[in-house]
Amino acid sequence: MFNPSLQLIKKEIRQKNFENILSTVTFFLFLPALVIIFMLFLKGYPALSWNFLTQDPIHGMTAGGIFPTIVGTFWLVIISVLVSCPLGVTAAIYLSEYATDNKMNRLIRLAILNLAGVPSIVHALFGLGAFVLFLKMGTSILAASFTLAVMNLPVIITSTLESLQAVPMSYREASWNVGASKLQTIRHIVLPNSIPGILTGVVFAVGRSAGETAAILFTGVAFYLPFLPQTVFDQCMSLSMHLFTISTQVVGVPDSYPFATALVLIMLILSVNSIAVGLRYYFRTRRKW
Amino acid sequence: MIKKIQIQDLSVNYGNHNVIEGLNLDIYENEVLAIIGPANSGKSSLLRCLNRMMDFNPKAKVKGKILLDGESIYDDEDSTTLRRRIGMVSPLPVGLPMTIKENVTYAPRMAGCKDQHELDAIMEDCLKKAALWDEVKDRLDTLATKLSGGQQQRLTIARALSHHPEVLCLDEFSIAIDPVTTMKIEAVLHELKKHITIVMVTNVINQAKRLGDRTAMMLHGKILDLNTNDKIFGGEVKDARTKDYIEGLFG
Amino acid sequence: MEMKVTQAPSVPMEWRRRKAKKHLSEKVIESMIKIGGFSSIIFIIAILFFILKEAFPFLIGAFDFKEFFSSTEWNPASVVKIKYGTLAILVGTIMVTALSMLIAVPLGIACAFFISEFCSPKLRETYKILIEFLAAIPSVVWGFIAIMMINPMIIELFNVPIGLNILNASLILALMSLPLIVSVGEDALRAVPESYREAAEAMGATKWEVATRVLLPAAKNGLMAAALLGVGRALGETMAVLMATGHAIQIPESVFEPGRTLTATIAAELGESPKGGEHYQALFAIGLMLFIISFIVNFSADYLIRGRRK
Secondary structure, X not given: OOOHHHHHHHHHHHHHHHHHHHHHHHHHHHHHHHHHHHHHHHHHHHHOOHHHHHOOEEOOOOEEOOHHHHHHHHHHHHHHHHHHHHHHHHHHHHHHHHOOOHHHHHHHHHHHHHHHHOOHHHHHHHHHHHHHHHOOOOOOHHHHHHHHHHHHHHHHHHHHHHHHHOOOHHHHHHHHHOOOOHHHHHHHHHHHHHHHHHHHHHHXXXXXXXXXXXXXXXXXXXXXXXOOOOOOOOOEOOXXXXXXXXXXXXXXXXXXXXXXXXXXXXXXXXHHHHHHHHHHHHXXXXXXX | XXXXXXXXXXXXXXXXXXXXXXXXXXXXXXXXXXXEOOOOOOHHHHHHHHOOXXXXXXXXXXXXXXXXXXXXXXXXXXXXXXXXXXXXXXXXXXOOXXXXXXHHOHHHHHOOOOOHHHHHHHHHHHHHHXXXXXXXXXXXXXXXXXXXXXXXXXXXXXXXXXXXXXXXXXXXXXXXXXXXXXXXXXXXXXXXXXXXXXXXXXXXXXXXHHHOOEEEEEEOOEEEEEEEHXXXXXXXXXXXXXXXXXXXXXX | OOOOOOOOOOOOOHHHHOOOOOOHHHHHHHHHHHHHHHHHHHHHHHHHHHHHHHHHHHHHOOOOHHHHHHOOOEEOOOOOOOEEOOHHHHXXXXXXXXXXXXXXXXXXXXXXXXXXXXXXXXXHHHHHHHHHHHHHOOHHHHHHHHHHHHHHHHHHHHOOOOOOOHHHHHHHHHHHHHHHHHHHHHHHHHOOOHHHHHHHHHOOOOHHHHHHXXXXXXXXXXXXXXXXXXXXXXXXXXXXXXXXXEOOOOOOOOOOOOEOOHHHHHHHHOOOOOOOOHHHHHHHHHHHHHHHXXXXXXXXXXXXXXXXXO
């Protein structure tokens, strides 16, 4: 016998089940990540100390601190952002405000997409071929930073483009209408209103640079250096590379040392990202339009 | 009467789609020319040609001649000088995301005026002309985007006046604002026409009737009729469709 | 209504008559913007050029097409017989990528469905921030996790001698590519017009029916693009797989055996190979291969997404 109400109830149950399954799946997808971060804290925290952050690694990198690696990461991140930021922002301005030829526009977008998809180790090869060898920078902070900059370019272009295009077209037209030039409109109308978005993108790029390892592998980072870099033409150590080294290349390292290093790296990146998320939230709430 | 703007054989197309076809029109100095017609008949495109806003639309192709005081508007490669001479008010009010004061002084500042006293004088003058001064004089440093729609539209007019245009184009300025504000702005325009030439596109036939010296009827990118108001609204039309439109039979 | 219009101010308004002229500085800035605009094209070409440049001598010299793609022997530093066979490495790459996608794509798309269709806005916001954080965890940390946590876990659970193997790398890669798959997939689902959902719900469809019969077909291309981008991410990942796979040259017979990937080979060997030598050039040839694969993957993903918009 056909019973419509029973049918409906079954349908309802199936629907609820479906929803529950999805929500469970989603929850369990994020669970391992949270557990992992929690474990990092648990195992790394005891080894964290002021000395750990401010001293050099000793005894063949089986003990001591990670000071030079923090310094190196700092150098790399700052220089790479200084390079990629102006380049990325101008690229986005061109795409959003100047490019009219649709085919060219399409080609540039395709290039950005591919640049974002190129494996980081291929970026490293490029950096080695172009910056280290061809431009004769040698394995140096400069070469490594440039490689990172090329890698981060698509991140900055995409986020900048997004925030430029979020500025309503009517603002631009209003500005043109009263006799402001294209450049003036960009300078006084478009950029001031998209700075928050650009800034958020840059901060995300900073986080990405800080954790990158493969791209700087052959371009400017050393396993171990007994001294701090003096100029941008020196090599440096980096946090990410150091974590790789002490967890795979060096024997006899007590667990707590790499755990603490990983924790510092994660904390650094998560705090940078939190700043980005916070910035975005802050600016979203006090948007002017 | 002096011809302020002469439009000769103007055609505009977007790709294969013609919006304006072989249009001829003279606009006289210190007159109010109202342009009426149903949607998509090319009225806004015509206005956008006058101050070369079409330059920014890569898909639009403009053919024909437009003369301002007898000189082609395309003589100067840079269109910013032209835009200072021809002011434009868009259908939807646009308060730029800056203070009221910055909004009104934006055009002179971009033109290179740095004299603070001059800027203040221009601001007060323009806000008064746009009938907004009394409402905002105590909060000139607040964000323009915080103003109401009607206030923002008057701000837009004030901004369009700030560069002392010789011609003011208004594109359906009243569609987004309430009747009271509309009347206020109409009164403003009534005063303004003593000094400048006004070209207004409107959907409201009565507005054309009230404000215009002459009225043009546009349809499918062509001008069907153009005559003084008393003749057009007195039933003296060349094309029957004009009469039908005025009487509300289509559009 | 009384309306007073004040006289124009008796100021000279010198700026009003001044002709607008582009300054040299403006021209310079505009051409800089143009150069910046083309920078990404320039870089893509430069990447191809420099990798080709370094790989070229190998490609016209020791490179043997048949050996390169069909031999499992990769002995670039051998004294006796130098061999450049990438088959084992290719198989390792494909196994790791395929297995990780087998895990990540269905889960990721299910997750995208949940976040886009069933979540409360507040929960969605939380998940999105979480996704961003997950995406930010650097690859070397994932590799470290593979060694320190997943490795012992696999040894204990499956009772195998080593935990650094294909399975380990696939798990790590799955976790790493999930954020990308979820966020691109979610974008694809959100791009389906609300009217589709409303129309289906108006006809009495349950959410499950809306999801499978309306959203899935409508967002098909975008979801496929999400999967493809996940593949691209997994293929290109370097440090994590280098640390997790065990890095052995052999065709793995099960997921519990170690393997090796293209990216990891470059990362592990380039430092030791003499600059300009044949081995060094062969590694650039692998880089070229990776570049081409990633180009194809990204191009297809872009094509799928564009196709949807048309």
